[in-house]
Amino acid sequence: MRYGRAPEVLRDIDLNLEPGSFHFLTGATGAGKSSLLKLIYLAARPSRGLISLFGRDVNAMARRDLPFVRRRIGVVFQEFHLLDHLSAFDNVGLPLRIAGARIEDYRADVIELLQWVGLGGKIHAFPPTLSGGEKQRLSIARAVVNKPDILLADEPTGNVDHAMALRILRLLVEMNSLGTTVVIASHDQDLVRRSGMPVLHVHDGGLHLIGAAPQASAAEPAPPEPARPESARPEPVPHDDPEDPEAQSEPEPPPAAEGEA
Numbered sequence: 468m469r470y471g472r473a474p475e476v477l478r479d480i481d482l483n484l485e486p487g488s489f490h491f492l493t494g495a496t497g498a499g500k501s502s503l504l505k506l507i508y509l510a511a512r513p514s515r516g517l518i519s520l521f522g523r524d525v526n527a528m529a530r531r532d533l534p535f536v537r538r539r540i541g542v543v544f545q546e547f548h549l550l551d552h553l554s555a556f557d558n559v560g561l562p563l564r565i566a567g568a569r570i571e572d573y574r575a576d577v578i579e580l581l582q583w584v585g586l587g588g589k590i591h592a593f594p595p596t597l598s599g600g601e602k603q604r605l606s607i608a609r610a611v612v613n614k615p616d617i618l619l620a621d622e623p624t625g626n627v628d629h630a631m632a633l634r635i636l637r638l639l640v641e642m643n644s645l646g647t648t649v650v651i652a653s654h655d656q657d658l659v660r661r662s663g664m665p666v667l668h669v670h671d672g673g674l675h676l677i678g679a680a681p682q683a684s685a686a687e688p689a690p691p692e693p694a695r696p697e698s699a700r701p702e703p704v705p706h707d708d709p710e711d712p713e714a715q716s717e718p719e720p721p722p723a724a725e726g727e728a
Protein backbone atom coordinates (compact mmCIF):
# COMPACT_ATOMS: atom_id res chain seq x y z
CA MET A 468 0.00 0.00 0.00
CA ARG A 469 1.29 3.47 -0.85
CA TYR A 470 0.06 7.05 -0.69
CA GLY A 471 0.37 8.68 -4.10
CA ARG A 472 3.89 8.31 -5.41
CA ALA A 473 5.46 7.89 -1.97
CA PRO A 474 7.30 4.67 -1.16
CA GLU A 475 5.16 1.75 -0.09
CA VAL A 476 4.04 1.96 3.52
CA LEU A 477 2.99 -1.69 3.73
CA ARG A 478 4.12 -4.53 1.49
CA ASP A 479 3.85 -8.30 1.18
CA ILE A 480 1.33 -8.59 3.96
CA ASP A 481 -0.46 -11.86 4.34
CA LEU A 482 -3.03 -11.61 7.08
CA ASN A 483 -6.12 -13.65 7.78
CA LEU A 484 -8.27 -12.31 10.59
CA GLU A 485 -10.41 -15.14 11.87
CA PRO A 486 -13.96 -14.24 12.85
CA GLY A 487 -14.07 -13.68 16.60
CA SER A 488 -10.33 -13.10 16.90
CA PHE A 489 -8.72 -10.33 18.96
CA HIS A 490 -5.42 -8.71 18.03
CA PHE A 491 -3.39 -5.76 19.10
CA LEU A 492 -1.61 -3.87 16.35
CA THR A 493 1.70 -2.33 17.38
CA GLY A 494 4.62 -0.61 15.70
CA ALA A 495 6.56 2.63 15.80
CA THR A 496 4.85 5.88 15.01
CA GLY A 497 4.50 6.16 11.23
CA ALA A 498 4.98 2.40 10.77
CA GLY A 499 1.61 1.96 9.08
CA LYS A 500 -0.88 0.86 11.74
CA SER A 501 -3.60 3.35 10.79
CA SER A 502 -2.92 2.62 7.13
CA LEU A 503 -3.54 -1.09 7.69
CA LEU A 504 -6.80 -0.31 9.49
CA LYS A 505 -7.80 1.97 6.59
CA LEU A 506 -7.35 -0.94 4.20
CA ILE A 507 -9.60 -3.09 6.38
CA TYR A 508 -12.39 -0.52 6.66
CA LEU A 509 -12.19 0.30 2.97
CA ALA A 510 -11.02 3.88 3.37
CA ALA A 511 -7.95 3.03 1.27
CA ARG A 512 -7.38 0.61 -1.56
CA PRO A 513 -4.29 -1.54 -1.85
CA SER A 514 -1.98 -0.43 -4.67
CA ARG A 515 -1.42 -4.12 -5.31
CA GLY A 516 -2.59 -7.35 -3.75
CA LEU A 517 -5.94 -8.68 -2.67
CA ILE A 518 -8.24 -7.95 0.22
CA SER A 519 -11.33 -9.91 0.93
CA LEU A 520 -13.87 -8.95 3.55
CA PHE A 521 -16.66 -11.19 4.79
CA GLY A 522 -15.54 -13.68 2.15
CA ARG A 523 -15.82 -11.23 -0.75
CA ASP A 524 -13.06 -9.74 -2.86
CA VAL A 525 -13.06 -6.01 -2.10
CA ASN A 526 -12.02 -5.09 -5.63
CA ALA A 527 -14.97 -6.99 -7.05
CA MET A 528 -17.48 -5.26 -4.80
CA ALA A 529 -19.87 -2.86 -6.47
CA ARG A 530 -19.57 0.73 -5.25
CA ARG A 531 -23.16 0.68 -4.06
CA ASP A 532 -22.38 -2.28 -1.79
CA LEU A 533 -19.55 -0.55 0.05
CA PRO A 534 -21.72 1.37 2.55
CA PHE A 535 -23.43 -1.86 3.58
CA VAL A 536 -20.10 -3.58 4.08
CA ARG A 537 -18.78 -0.58 6.03
CA ARG A 538 -21.78 -0.71 8.34
CA ARG A 539 -20.58 -4.07 9.56
CA ILE A 540 -17.31 -2.49 10.69
CA GLY A 541 -17.12 -0.22 13.74
CA VAL A 542 -14.17 2.17 13.77
CA VAL A 543 -12.70 4.16 16.64
CA PHE A 544 -10.65 6.74 14.77
CA GLN A 545 -7.34 8.01 16.11
CA GLU A 546 -8.69 11.59 15.71
CA PHE A 547 -12.23 10.63 16.84
CA HIS A 548 -14.03 12.08 13.76
CA LEU A 549 -17.00 13.18 15.85
CA LEU A 550 -19.53 15.58 14.41
CA ASP A 551 -19.17 18.77 16.44
CA HIS A 552 -22.65 20.08 15.64
CA LEU A 553 -24.35 16.95 16.95
CA SER A 554 -24.84 16.12 20.64
CA ALA A 555 -23.21 13.07 22.21
CA PHE A 556 -26.56 11.31 21.87
CA ASP A 557 -26.89 12.18 18.19
CA ASN A 558 -23.29 11.23 17.41
CA VAL A 559 -23.84 7.77 18.84
CA GLY A 560 -27.31 7.44 17.30
CA LEU A 561 -26.13 8.49 13.84
CA PRO A 562 -25.06 5.03 12.58
CA LEU A 563 -28.46 3.70 13.60
CA ARG A 564 -30.28 6.60 11.97
CA ILE A 565 -28.32 6.11 8.76
CA ALA A 566 -29.27 2.43 8.84
CA GLY A 567 -32.92 3.52 8.93
CA ALA A 568 -33.77 3.02 12.61
CA ARG A 569 -36.25 5.35 14.31
CA ILE A 570 -35.13 7.39 17.28
CA GLU A 571 -37.86 6.00 19.51
CA ASP A 572 -36.49 2.53 18.82
CA TYR A 573 -32.90 3.33 19.71
CA ARG A 574 -33.15 6.13 22.27
CA ALA A 575 -32.93 3.81 25.29
CA ASP A 576 -30.05 1.79 23.83
CA VAL A 577 -28.00 4.89 23.05
CA ILE A 578 -28.54 6.35 26.52
CA GLU A 579 -27.60 3.03 28.08
CA LEU A 580 -24.44 2.83 26.03
CA LEU A 581 -23.48 6.40 26.90
CA GLN A 582 -23.95 5.57 30.57
CA TRP A 583 -21.87 2.48 30.10
CA VAL A 584 -18.90 4.46 28.82
CA GLY A 585 -19.31 6.95 31.67
CA LEU A 586 -21.00 9.70 29.68
CA GLY A 587 -24.47 9.47 31.23
CA GLY A 588 -24.13 13.05 32.40
CA LYS A 589 -23.02 14.30 28.98
CA ILE A 590 -25.80 12.97 26.79
CA HIS A 591 -26.70 16.42 25.47
CA ALA A 592 -23.15 17.79 25.38
CA PHE A 593 -21.48 18.70 22.08
CA PRO A 594 -18.03 17.29 21.28
CA PRO A 595 -16.16 20.62 21.51
CA THR A 596 -17.17 20.83 25.18
CA LEU A 597 -15.84 17.37 26.02
CA SER A 598 -12.39 16.42 27.28
CA GLY A 599 -10.10 14.31 25.10
CA GLY A 600 -10.91 11.17 27.09
CA GLU A 601 -14.63 11.88 26.91
CA LYS A 602 -14.44 12.31 23.14
CA GLN A 603 -12.54 9.06 22.95
CA ARG A 604 -15.23 7.22 24.90
CA LEU A 605 -17.92 8.84 22.78
CA SER A 606 -16.21 7.62 19.65
CA ILE A 607 -15.99 4.12 21.15
CA ALA A 608 -19.73 4.19 21.91
CA ARG A 609 -20.46 5.24 18.33
CA ALA A 610 -18.26 2.45 16.97
CA VAL A 611 -20.04 -0.30 18.88
CA VAL A 612 -23.65 0.92 18.78
CA ASN A 613 -24.74 -0.91 15.66
CA LYS A 614 -23.29 -4.26 16.62
CA PRO A 615 -20.38 -4.42 14.18
CA ASP A 616 -18.98 -7.75 13.08
CA ILE A 617 -15.53 -6.15 13.12
CA LEU A 618 -14.34 -3.47 15.53
CA LEU A 619 -11.20 -1.53 14.62
CA ALA A 620 -9.88 0.79 17.29
CA ASP A 621 -7.02 3.14 16.49
CA GLU A 622 -5.32 4.17 19.75
CA PRO A 623 -8.57 3.94 21.71
CA THR A 624 -6.80 4.59 25.01
CA GLY A 625 -4.45 7.33 23.85
CA ASN A 626 -6.29 10.06 25.75
CA VAL A 627 -7.37 8.43 28.97
CA ASP A 628 -5.64 7.57 32.24
CA HIS A 629 -4.44 4.08 33.04
CA ALA A 630 -7.54 3.03 34.98
CA MET A 631 -9.79 4.16 32.14
CA ALA A 632 -7.56 2.39 29.61
CA LEU A 633 -8.06 -0.86 31.48
CA ARG A 634 -11.83 -0.32 31.51
CA ILE A 635 -11.85 0.35 27.79
CA LEU A 636 -9.82 -2.81 27.27
CA ARG A 637 -12.40 -4.75 29.26
CA LEU A 638 -15.16 -3.30 27.12
CA LEU A 639 -13.38 -4.37 23.94
CA VAL A 640 -12.67 -7.83 25.35
CA GLU A 641 -16.34 -8.08 26.26
CA MET A 642 -17.38 -7.11 22.73
CA ASN A 643 -15.04 -9.79 21.45
CA SER A 644 -16.45 -12.45 23.77
CA LEU A 645 -19.86 -11.67 22.27
CA GLY A 646 -18.53 -12.46 18.80
CA THR A 647 -17.01 -9.28 17.40
CA THR A 648 -13.63 -9.52 15.68
CA VAL A 649 -11.39 -6.88 17.27
CA VAL A 650 -8.18 -5.16 16.17
CA ILE A 651 -6.69 -2.46 18.40
CA ALA A 652 -3.78 -0.29 17.31
CA SER A 653 -1.93 0.80 20.41
CA HIS A 654 1.32 2.24 21.69
CA ASP A 655 0.41 1.24 25.24
CA GLN A 656 2.81 -1.63 25.83
CA ASP A 657 1.54 -2.17 29.34
CA LEU A 658 -2.02 -2.57 28.10
CA VAL A 659 -0.90 -4.93 25.35
CA ARG A 660 1.09 -7.05 27.82
CA ARG A 661 -1.70 -7.18 30.36
CA SER A 662 -4.25 -8.21 27.77
CA GLY A 663 -2.34 -11.39 26.91
CA MET A 664 -3.75 -11.06 23.40
CA PRO A 665 -1.80 -11.84 20.21
CA VAL A 666 0.06 -8.93 18.69
CA LEU A 667 0.47 -7.95 15.06
CA HIS A 668 3.59 -5.84 14.80
CA VAL A 669 4.18 -3.52 11.85
CA HIS A 670 7.85 -3.05 11.09
CA ASP A 671 9.65 -2.00 7.95
CA GLY A 672 6.47 -2.33 5.88
CA GLY A 673 5.86 -5.91 6.99
CA LEU A 674 3.49 -7.45 9.48
CA HIS A 675 4.70 -9.92 12.09
CA LEU A 676 2.54 -12.00 14.39
CA ILE A 677 3.92 -12.14 17.90
CA GLY A 678 2.74 -14.47 20.62
CA ALA A 679 -0.36 -15.85 19.02
CA ALA A 680 -2.53 -16.94 21.90
CA PRO A 681 -5.00 -19.77 21.39
CA GLN A 682 -8.36 -18.46 20.12
CA ALA A 683 -10.14 -19.42 23.31
CA SER A 684 -8.12 -16.95 25.34
CA ALA A 685 -9.49 -14.09 23.27
CA ALA A 686 -12.66 -14.28 25.32
CA GLU A 687 -10.89 -14.36 28.66
CA PRO A 688 -10.75 -11.20 30.66
CA ALA A 689 -7.47 -9.42 30.67
CA PRO A 690 -5.59 -9.76 33.90
CA PRO A 691 -5.72 -6.02 34.57
CA GLU A 692 -8.37 -6.04 37.22
CA PRO A 693 -10.03 -8.60 39.49
CA ALA A 694 -12.26 -11.20 37.90
CA ARG A 695 -15.28 -10.05 35.97
CA PRO A 696 -18.68 -10.16 37.62
CA GLU A 697 -20.44 -13.53 37.30
CA SER A 698 -22.87 -12.05 34.84
CA ALA A 699 -20.06 -11.71 32.27
CA ARG A 700 -21.03 -8.08 32.16
CA PRO A 701 -18.42 -5.38 32.46
CA GLU A 702 -19.03 -2.79 35.07
CA PRO A 703 -20.12 0.55 33.77
CA VAL A 704 -17.48 3.19 33.77
CA PRO A 705 -17.95 5.50 36.74
CA HIS A 706 -20.30 8.29 35.94
CA ASP A 707 -19.15 11.85 35.80
CA ASP A 708 -22.08 13.04 37.85
CA PRO A 709 -22.87 10.77 40.79
CA GLU A 710 -26.00 12.81 41.53
CA ASP A 711 -27.54 11.90 38.22
CA PRO A 712 -30.10 9.11 38.71
CA GLU A 713 -29.26 7.82 35.23
CA ALA A 714 -25.88 6.92 36.59
CA GLN A 715 -27.35 4.56 39.14
CA SER A 716 -28.72 1.92 36.81
CA GLU A 717 -26.35 -0.67 35.49
CA PRO A 718 -26.57 -0.75 31.74
CA GLU A 719 -26.47 -3.87 29.63
CA PRO A 720 -23.27 -4.50 27.76
CA PRO A 721 -23.27 -2.93 24.36
CA PRO A 722 -24.69 -5.12 21.68
CA ALA A 723 -22.35 -7.20 19.59
CA ALA A 724 -23.08 -9.40 16.68
CA GLU A 725 -21.79 -12.67 15.40
CA GLY A 726 -20.28 -12.67 12.00
CA GLU A 727 -17.43 -13.50 9.79
CA ALA A 728 -14.47 -11.36 8.95
Ligand SMILES: Nc1ncnc2c1ncn2[C@@H]1O[C@H](COP(=O)(O)OP(=O)(O)OP(=O)(O)O)[C@@H](O)[C@H]1O
Nearest residue numbers: 470473476494495496497498499500501502503545
Ligand atom coordinates in the same frame (compact mmCIF):
# COMPACT_ATOMS: atom_id res chain seq x y z
N1 LIG B 1 -3.02 10.55 3.87
C1 LIG B 1 -1.72 10.34 3.75
N2 LIG B 1 -1.02 10.82 2.71
C2 LIG B 1 0.30 10.59 2.57
N3 LIG B 1 1.02 9.87 3.44
C3 LIG B 1 0.39 9.37 4.50
C4 LIG B 1 -1.00 9.58 4.72
N4 LIG B 1 -1.36 8.95 5.87
C5 LIG B 1 -0.23 8.39 6.34
N5 LIG B 1 0.82 8.63 5.54
C6 LIG B 1 2.21 8.14 5.73
O1 LIG B 1 2.16 6.72 5.82
C7 LIG B 1 3.03 6.26 6.84
C8 LIG B 1 2.26 5.42 7.82
O2 LIG B 1 1.33 6.26 8.50
P1 LIG B 1 0.26 5.68 9.52
O3 LIG B 1 -0.64 6.81 9.88
O4 LIG B 1 -0.35 4.45 8.96
O5 LIG B 1 1.23 5.30 10.74
P2 LIG B 1 0.87 4.80 12.20
O6 LIG B 1 1.60 3.53 12.44
O7 LIG B 1 -0.60 4.76 12.38
O8 LIG B 1 1.52 5.95 13.09
P3 LIG B 1 1.05 6.56 14.52
O9 LIG B 1 1.51 5.56 15.56
O10 LIG B 1 1.80 7.83 14.60
O11 LIG B 1 -0.42 6.75 14.49
C9 LIG B 1 3.69 7.49 7.44
O12 LIG B 1 4.95 7.63 6.83
C10 LIG B 1 2.78 8.62 7.04
O13 LIG B 1 3.50 9.81 6.88
Ligand SMILES: [Mg+2]
Nearest residue numbers: 500501545621
Ligand atom coordinates in the same frame (compact mmCIF):
# COMPACT_ATOMS: atom_id res chain seq x y z
MG1 LIG C 1 -1.92 5.86 13.51
